[in-house]
Amino acid sequence: MEGEMARIGLVAHDDKKDDLCRWAEAHRDKLARHQLWGTGTTGSRVMEATGLEVGLLKSGPLGGDQQLGAMICEGRLDVLVFFIDPLSAQPHDVDVKALTRLATLYDVPLANNKSTADAVLAAI
Numbered sequence: 803m804e805g806e807m808a809r810i811g812l813v814a815h816d817d818k819k820d821d822l823c824r825w826a827e828a829h830r831d832k833l834a835r836h837q838l839w840g841t842g843t844t845g846s847r848v849m850e851a852t853g854l855e856v857g858l859l860k861s862g863p864l865g866g867d868q869q870l871g872a873m874i875c876e877g878r879l880d881v882l883v884f885f886i887d888p889l890s891a892q893p894h895d896v897d898v899k900a901l902t903r904l905a906t907l908y909d910v911p912l913a914n915n916k917s918t919a920d921a922v923l924a925a926i
């Protein structure tokens with residue numbers, strides 16, 4: 803996949819959205835070479851922060867996590883950057899688990915934090 807355009811999903815829980823926006827700003831030039839998809843609120847925040855185009859799905863709790871899961875099992879997503887908040891309970895935890903489970907099942911690179919996201923982006 804190195805050097806090719808990748809389809810990247812961007813998701814962050816509320817307390818992690820600032821971190822994801824900072825990460826996306828820091829990697830703006832590299833991300834501009836790829837196709838970006840995001841859950842509703844995260845995707846909008848990343849667009850505002852970077853000026854990059856992000857395909858907007860539903861908000862995570864309203865089905866956006868499941869839409870990303872569907873993209874994974876249909877072979878339409880290459881990388882998932884999902885900054886999970888390990889300190890807060892999520893009302894839609896079943897959706898979060900389903901999404902991370904599908905990324906694992908389909909061997910899609912899944913970055914749950916900044917260090918991993920840095921490493922994954924460096925590899926594509």
Ligand SMILES: O=C(CO)COP(=O)(O)O
Nearest residue numbers: 841842843844861862863
């Ligand atoms: O809840 C989310 C991931 O589980 C993210 O959804 P939003 O980007 O719409 O806040």
